[in-house]
Amino acid sequence: MAMLQRFFSMKCPHCHQDNDKVTDTRTSSDGGEIRRRRTCGNCGRRFTTFERAEAVQRRVVKRDGTRVPYKREKMQQGLERACWKRKISDEQIAELMKQVERDIESTFEKEVDSRFIGERMMHYLADLDQVAYVRFASVYRHFENADDFIKELTEMHKNPDKEWSLGELLRDRSK
Numbered sequence: 001m002a003m004l005q006r007f008f009s010m011k012c013p014h015c016h017q018d019n020d021k022v023t024d025t026r027t028s029s030d031g032g033e034i035r036r037r038r039t040c041g042n043c044g045r046r047f048t049t050f051e052r053a054e055a056v057q058r059r060v061v062k063r064d065g066t067r068v069p070y071k072r073e074k075m076q077q078g079l080e081r082a083c084w085k086r087k088i089s090d091e092q093i094a095e096l097m098k099q100v101e102r103d104i105e106s107t108f109e110k111e112v113d114s115r116f117i118g119e120r121m122m123h124y125l126a127d128l129d130q131v132a133y134v135r136f137a138s139v140y141r142h143f144e145n146a147d148d149f150i151k152e153l154t155e156m157h158k159n160p161d162k163e164w165s166l167g168e169l170l171r172d173r174s175k
């Protein structure tokens, strides 16, 4: 405890010595702030410090290098569009979002590569639903020609465990 006390020690605003003791610690009712009452070991006066978590404003680095604010809703919209009329619950979509965000948080600090987000979403979608996966991938990867799209389908075809209908995929893709 002495170590901790030392570590969190604050300079006294009165005498500017770095030798205080925390006498009381309280968390605000909404949990958003911690207030510490401190007593200076040098001049004996009291002061209070406040701690607030700093929200990390994440940014997404797009392919062309431009940066835009990270928008969770935007990701979710893309997912929902891909999962439209599939047997995928809101809970499954929420869980997928959680997994993607965990991956983002453990890999990047403030700036996230847009490709990383897309790839992670595809990774989890592929396990969840093949139709949703191809819909998402076809939009995300901006297939430039039919060959690319067919290549993607062929890759999927190599996995016999997954069931999907080519007719359905192609029909759903028309915008």
Ligand SMILES: [Zn+2]
Pocket (backbone or CB within 6 Å): 012, 013, 014, 015, 016, 017, 040, 041, 042, 043, 044, 045
């Ligand atoms: Zn002092």
